[in-house]
Amino acid sequence: MVILDTSVIIDHLRQKKASRLELFVNNKPNEIFALSVVSIQELYEGKSMQDMQEEKWMLTTISPFKLLPYTYEIAQRAGEIAREIARTIETADAAIAAAAIVNGASLFTLDKHDFEGIPDLKLEFPT
Numbered sequence: 001m002v003i004l005d006t007s008v009i010i011d012h013l014r015q016k017k018a019s020r021l022e023l024f025v026n027n028k029p030n031e032i033f034a035l036s037v038v039s040i041q042e043l044y045e046g047k048s049m050q051d052m053q054e055e056k057w058m059l060t061t062i063s064p065f066k067l068l069p070y071t072y073e074i075a076q077r078a079g080e081i082a083r084e085i086a087r088t089i090e091t092a093d094a095a096i097a098a099a100a101i102v103n104g105a106s107l108f109t110l111d112k113h114d115f116e117g118i119p120d121l122k123l124e125f126p127t
Helices: 006-015 020-026 039-044 052-062 074-083 092-100
Strands: 003-004 033-036 067-068 107-109 123-124
Touching: 003 006, 003 092, 003 123, 006 039, 006 052, 033 039, 033 074, 033 092, 039 052, 039 092, 074 092, 092 107
Parallel strands: 003 033, 003 107, 033 067, 107 123
Antiparallel strands: none
16 A cells, blocks of 8 residues: 655646656556545645635545545554654654554655654655
8 A cells, every 4th residue: 555645646736737646656556545634634724725626626636545544543653753753743744654654555755854764654756
């Protein structure tokens, strides 16, 4: 399984054409792709979601992906990440990283610096 970071979805929504998300997904036809429910919150924080067409585009984009809940185990691991990492990390990033670790998944992100140094996190980047 590969969890998609919010940055990948935002990039796709802005591109409105062949995006890094499409290329990545097309290169892994047998892979299961997922989103943390935390990414849904991050997406709705964007002003563009006030536009019904933009929201519809976002919902169409994410509909094929498995949605992972924010569980007690993920919350606990996110807290440990935030406590133990040698730098400040956004709560959402810690939660998304924890979702990947707890689910034994890798994380595909465009924001490498947000996730660097997190033990046990497998990262994937665009090529």
